Amino acid sequence: MMASFFRRPARRVAAGMAAGVLTAGLGLAGVAAGTAPAQAAALTPKLLFVGIDGAGEIARVDAANAPNLDALRAQGTWGSTLLYSSASDSDWGQKGAQTLSGPGWSTMLTGVWPAKHHVVDNTFSGKQYATYPSFIDRIEQVSPSLRTAAFATWSPLVTNVTAGGTILHADTSLAGGPDATTAQAGVNALADPATDVVFVALDDVDAAGHSYGANSTQFTQAIETADARLGQLLTAINARATRASEQWTIIVTADHGHKPTGGHGGATIPERSTYVIVAGDGVPAGYRNDIQLADAGATALSRMGITINPSWGLDGVPVGSHAADVFDGLRPSLLTRSGETGIPTTVKGYTHTPPAGWSVDNSAMPTGGMEEWKGWTFTTQDFWSRAQASQARENALLVRDVFAVADSDEWDDVSHGSGAFDSTLLTPQYPVTAGQTVKLSFFSDFRAEGSQTGRVSVRFNGGTATQLAALTTTSENGLRTVTATVPAGATNAQFLLRYTGTNNWYWAVDDFKVTTS
Ligand SMILES: [Ca+2]
Ligand SMILES: [Ca+2]
Ligand SMILES: [Ca+2]
Ligand SMILES: [Ca+2]
Ligand SMILES: [Zn+2]
Structure with missing residues (x-):
């Protein structure tokens, strides 16, 4: 990805995001949000949300040649964080959620913890998506005219194949992959000027983890391939004829990590590890210690201009909006x-x-x-x-x-x-x-x-x-x-x-x- 990806001055900052100091290193013109000329046209909010299944341990990203993930972290707000684990405490807290894909994706997409969405494993049984819908479903409820797209190699995110696990009801969707097909669908959607929200879920990193372990060169290579696909999506955004009139947000996260020898579901730090990266026009750069996975969904809503209703009961908050407490x-x-x-x-x-x-x-x-x-x-x-x-x-x-x-x-x-x-x-x-x-x-x-x-x-x-x-x-x-x-x-x-x-x-x-x- 070019260093000049976020090349325009940010003329508007979405609710919940602090106005940042724009540095020359980003190729931005250094116009702070509050100093925008009054006649500046409002930018149209747009969102790319990418989840990389199993890639939650940021040290594995650091060890890989992943220039796009590196650039988004350098230019945006991000933080590493840890997930729930209930391997031996299924009767208490977070409903027995394990570090599996079902609860991980459900948490990032709904903005609530398993204690509310009730997805604790990959059966999706007991899911509470009617009460705690995904950010895409909320966008469709609040602003149905927005054009949403969801592409997931892991089918349960957009189809009914696993016990009615559907969490995403986008205008356009594609399930089943492989990752090359999933990413290309994202590129195609981003080429359409009418598209507002694109969600892409890649799965090959998780597959490499299960087959070879996180310590393997195959796992590192899978991260590098996922990073290249992320780069294709970013290039597609920058190629839009309407780019200059749009306010883009890119969110990248993962549903869990992998053990060095492969596998997940348990309570070790690698399995519980994930991160949330939020980059885009007007998003300040910096690492935060207060970011959690549930913030991803809340941030997606906020950056799309959706006012978060307290009655929704979200646990997550827009990244950057949590005020530091005295501790x-x-x-x-x-x-x-x-x-x-x-x-x-x-x-x-x-x-x-x-x-x-x-x-x-x-x-x-x-x-x-x-x-x-x-x-x-x-x-x-x-x-x-x-x-x-x-x-x-x-x-x-x-x-x-x-x-x-x-x-x-x-x-x-x-x-x-x-x-x-x-x-x-x-x-x-x-x-x-x-x-x-x-x-x-x-x-x-x-x-x-x-x-x-x-x-x-x-x-x-x-x-x-x-x-x-x-x-x-x-x-x-x-x-x-x-x-x-x-x-x-x-x-x-x-x-x-x-x-x-x-x-x-x-x-x-x-x-x-x-x-x-
Ligand atoms: Ca003890
Ligand atoms: Ca003790
Ligand atoms: Ca729609
Ligand atoms: Ca605190
Ligand atoms: Zn897995």
Whole structure:
């Protein structure tokens, strides 16, 4: 792909995408979105969405000669991320979803996790596509006059051959491949000026993974071939006579990765690995730590000018739109492992030092236990879920980037003094006025088994805490809110999250928001 692919100034930026600084290196003219002349014609949003089955481990892309994927990453917004895994926890979290194609494609296309779309394997049984349709089906529902096309070598994405697995109902579709045919169908659709959205699903990388493993030269070559096909699609976009009046978005992602020896479905990091790349006119360049697979579908809708209705219940957000929360700011201070032995020594991912204004009270903690998990810890999905696979930590997917976790299970793996894990996370003191209602909302993944409790309390001006909620079962995952009335004389409110438990399991929380009304 030519470096000048996104050659025009971006005159409009779709909802959800931050206006970026356009650099000369992209061949763009450097006109920021906000400075566009008022008379500039509105650009027509267009979308190319490419999924490369099984190619989710970005290190495999790095190892290949993949100039198009490299250029899109250099020019766009992207991030590596990890998937769910329920290999040994089919009864909890994400409905038992495995790192298979059915749940992977369903997540990226619908913008919700398996807990909502219910596709956990390649049978598609229990699918909830009527409630959580793919972005193409939503586009067709909201703007049926838009011309959509979907081409998939893996047939279940566009046909009924596998237990009614159809997720894509585009105006034009083709199933069955081979990849050369699938890609050529994409090129042909892009040659039609009337086409608005093209989805292409390639499958040869996954086939190479199953036959030879991700460590093989065949796997690397398959990535290079997929990259060349991506290049054909990008060339077709640039060749459009109407290109100058269009705002193009290119999204590239994958449904899962492959083990070094081949195969997927389990909980290892290579199998759980994927990435989302979003490049295009007006999309800033940069790596983000907060990107998740469900964001792909939400980004597709947003970039096509579709306003995301909160009633749709999307878990994903348009890439670039997630505001960093206070824990995300701890990333530069994250440490490598201390007591854990299964986490690679190069992976940074925990700290006990809270953000400014926050504190942790460990005065009730017994001595000893696993160093990383002594009391509330600030960690990442990458670090935390490596501590021990297949205990459903992989399924805590409502948290992003850095979050707080109280993990009495991992703590208990090293001998400690008598008594239970007992640690309290204290928020800052937020200014309030008597008579107001103060509300705390946060994402919460609470996994219970046996005797453990998560308590949310509030106290005013440092006084006695009042309990607002107590979590004891895993059924309470999701966005939690608690409210309290500010008493007479109070000028600040502080929330306390106290977790008590022993071996089994944990409480992960993130994205705290405090408001008054
Ligand atoms: Ca249509
Ligand atoms: Ca966070
Ligand atoms: Ca344990
Ligand atoms: Ca353990
Ligand atoms: Zn496969």
